[in-house]
Amino acid sequence: MLRQRPFLVEALTAAGLIAVPFVLPYLGFTPATVNRILVWGLFGIGFDILFGFTGLLSFGQSAFFGTGGMVAAYLLTVLDYPDVFSAVFVGMIAAAVVGYLVGLIALRRTGIYFAMITVAIAEVFYFVEFNPLAAYTGGENGLPGVPTPTLHLGFTTLKFNTDKSLYIVLAVCYFVGMVVALRIVRSPVGAVLRAIRDNPLRAAAVGHNIHSYKLTSFVIAAAYAGFAGGLLGIMQGFMPPDAFTFDTSGQLVIQTAIGGTGALFGPLVGATVWLYLSDFLQTTLHLGATWKLVLGVVFVLLVCFLRHGIIGGIYDIYRLATGGSAAKAKAGDGTPAPAMTAEEERSATHAALAEAPAAMPMAARRRTGDEFVGPILEATALTKRYGGLLANSDIDFSVKRGERRGIIGPNGAGKTTFFKILTCEIEPTSGRIVFDGRDITGMSVTDVCQLGLTKSYQVNQLFARLTVRENLTISALAELRGKFRLDMFRSVPKIRGLAEQVEHTLALVDLKDRADVPVAALAYGEKRRLEVGLALASSPSLLLLDEPLAGMSPQERVEMVKLLKSISRGRTMIIIDHDMDSLFELVERVTVLQEGRVLVEGTPDEIKGNAAVQEAYLGGVVAA
Numbered sequence: 001m002l003r004q005r006p007f008l009v010e011a012l013t014a015a016g017l018i019a020v021p022f023v024l025p026y027l028g029f030t031p032a033t034v035n036r037i038l039v040w041g042l043f044g045i046g047f048d049i050l051f052g053f054t055g056l057l058s059f060g061q062s063a064f065f066g067t068g069g070m071v072a073a074y075l076l077t078v079l080d081y082p083d084v085f086s087a088v089f090v091g092m093i094a095a096a097v098v099g100y101l102v103g104l105i106a107l108r109r110t111g112i113y114f115a116m117i118t119v120a121i122a123e124v125f126y127f128v129e130f131n132p133l134a135a136y137t138g139g140e141n142g143l144p145g146v147p148t149p150t151l152h153l154g155f156t157t158l159k160f161n162t163d164k165s166l167y168i169v170l171a172v173c174y175f176v177g178m179v180v181a182l183r184i185v186r187s188p189v190g191a192v193l194r195a196i197r198d199n200p201l202r203a204a205a206v207g208h209n210i211h212s213y214k215l216t217s218f219v220i221a222a223a224y225a226g227f228a229g230g231l232l233g234i235m236q237g238f239m240p241p242d243a244f245t246f247d248t249s250g251q252l253v254i255q256t257a258i259g260g261t262g263a264l265f266g267p268l269v270g271a272t273v274w275l276y277l278s279d280f281l282q283t284t285l286h287l288g289a290t291w292k293l294v295l296g297v298v299f300v301l302l303v304c305f306l307r308h309g310i311i312g313g314i315y316d317i318y319r320l321a322t323g324g325s326a327a328k329a330k331a332g333d334g335t336p337a338p339a340m341t342a343e344e345e346r347s348a349t350h351a352a353l354a355e356a357p358a359a360m361p362m363a364a365r366r367r368t369g370d371e372f373v374g375p376i377l378e379a380t381a382l383t384k385r386y387g388g389l390l391a392n393s394d395i396d397f398s399v400k401r402g403e404r405r406g407i408i409g410p411n412g413a414g415k416t417t418f419f420k421i422l423t424c425e426i427e428p429t430s431g432r433i434v435f436d437g438r439d440i441t442g443m444s445v446t447d448v449c450q451l452g453l454t455k456s457y458q459v460n461q462l463f464a465r466l467t468v469r470e471n472l473t474i475s476a477l478a479e480l481r482g483k484f485r486l487d488m489f490r491s492v493p494k495i496r497g498l499a500e501q502v503e504h505t506l507a508l509v510d511l512k513d514r515a516d517v518p519v520a521a522l523a524y525g526e527k528r529r530l531e532v533g534l535a536l537a538s539s540p541s542l543l544l545l546d547e548p549l550a551g552m553s554p555q556e557r558v559e560m561v562k563l564l565k566s567i568s569r570g571r572t573m574i575i576i577d578h579d580m581d582s583l584f585e586l587v588e589r590v591t592v593l594q595e596g597r598v599l600v601e602g603t604p605d606e607i608k609g610n611a612a613v614q615e616a617y618l619g620g621v622v623a624a
C-alpha cells in the first residue's frame, strides 16, 4: 500500500497529527504525554529503519539520543546560542557524525555480537557523560534551563512555551521526519536495506556493498535519535542525563516491538501504549514501583500474541476482513482464466525467447570499449586447503567466451568449493583467477559480481519477505546503480531501464504470472527458477549455476532444462549438477573433478565413455 499510493500515507499522517490534540484528551492523555509520545515516535523512526528495515538490532541508541540532546542543550544553555531550531539541527548532525564513527566499529560484527558492541558503546557514552565530560553535560544534574523555541515572522513572534503550543513544533518535526523516512524506504537504498535484512549474503553476492548500506542505515538512525534528543531537552526545559542510560535504549526496543517493526509508525504506536500505561498505572492506579512489573507482563503478552506488533496485528485483521482477496489477487489466483493452459504458455514463452535475438548482458555491454579476446575465465593452480583436507588441489581451468561448461564429480569432489573460489566467496590457499583479462584473486564477491561474474546457489538464497519482482529488482539495482549509491530520495520506479530489465528476467525464468507473489508462497520449482533469475537479473557475462536441478521433480527438471537452454544463448555458463543426462544435454564440454583434482575434461560423449570417470563414480565396479 505504501508504494501504490505514496501520498496517502503522508496525508493520513498529517490528518492524524492535526486530529490528535482534539481526540486524545478525551482518552485520558495529557498534553505532556502526547508530546513525549511524539519525541519517542520520532526517535523510533530512525530505529525502525535500522532494525525493521535493515535487520540490525541496536541496544545503543541512547548514545545518540543523549549526544544530540546534550550538544543542542549545551549550545542553548552554556553558549547562549540564539536559535533553538538550528541548535537542534547541530545536535542532530553531531549525533550522525558520532553514529558514523561508532558504526565503523560496531558493524565489523553481525548478529548478537553487533548488539553486544552497541550495548558496550552506549555504556561508554553513559560513563563519559557522567565523569570526564561532567563539566559540559552537568553530570548527574543534566543541563537545566533549555529554552523553548520562538519563531520570528517579522510582523510577529510566535512563542512555543506551553505543552499545547510545543505540540505544534513536535508534530511538524514528526511529520517532516516521517516524510523523509518514507522517501528513504521507498528509494533504491530502502530496497537494498530490506534485502540486507532478509539475506545479507545474497545482497552482497548480487553486487551491493552491504557494509556501506548498513553504515548508512546506522547513521540515519543516529541522526533521528540526535534530533529527538534535542527535542527532548526543549520539551522538558532541561536535558536529563538519563537520556544516555541503557533504560532509554531498552524502552525504545520494547516500544518498537509492541508497535511493530518495518512500518515506521510502530514506535509511535508502541510509545502511545507504553507511555499511556505508565502514566495510568502510576498516577491513576497509584501502583508505585509495581508499575514496571505490570508493564513487563503486558509487554510479554503483546509480543506473544501479536508477533508482528500492533501494526502487524491490524494488518492481519485487515487481510482477514477482506477475505484474503488482496492476497489472492496478489498471488495471481483471482486473475481471469488464461486462454492458454499453463503448459502452452510456458512453451510459448520458451519459443518466443528462442526466436528473439539473445540479449547481450549489460555488464558485457558496459565493457565493449576494452574488449578482451582471450578466455573469459582462466584459473591457474587453484588450491584450497581446510586444515589437513585438500578440497581443491592444483586445478587449472579455462572457459571460452560463449561456452557452456559442465562440472561433475562424486559427492565431496570439491565442486562447490571450486565455485565459491571462482566467485570470490572464499579465497584460495594458492593459485590465480583471471576473469575477462583481469586478475580477480582475493577480490570481494560484490566486486566480482559488478564485473559480470555471478552464480546461483545450490541451496536457494532468496529475499524471503519480498515478492518475486522485488527480488529481481534488488539484483537489477546493483547492476544499474553500482555497488553503492546514496540516492535516498529517488523513487525506485523512476530508475531508467529497471522495469525493462526486471520484466525481461521475469520472462526468462518464466515467472511473469507470479511476479507479485511473496517468495514464501512459491512452489519449490518456482523458487529454483527465481534463484537462477536473481543471478540473471544482474546481467552477468559469466553465469555459474550450482546444481540448478537439485531437489526437483522429474517434470520440474524437464522445465528447468528447457529454461536453461533458452537462457544460455549469448551467455557463458558453467553448470554443476549430479543429473548427468540433463547436464550432457545442456553443455558442450565437461570437466570432471575427483578428490579436489581435475580427473578429465572432454565433450559429453567423451566423458560418457571414459573408464576413469565410470570408475570415479562407481568405485571400480565398471572397471572390474
Ligand code: ATP
Binding pocket: 386, 389, 390, 391, 409, 410, 411, 412, 413, 414, 415, 416, 417, 418
Ligand atoms: P557435493 O556434490 O556433495 O555438493 P562437492 O563436490 O560440492 O560435494 P564440496 O562441498 O566442495 O564438494 O566439498 C569438498 C570437500 O571439502 C568435502 O570433503 C567437504 O567436507 C570439505 N569442505 C567443504 N567446505 C568446508 C569447510 N568450510 N570447512 C572444512 N571442510 C570443508
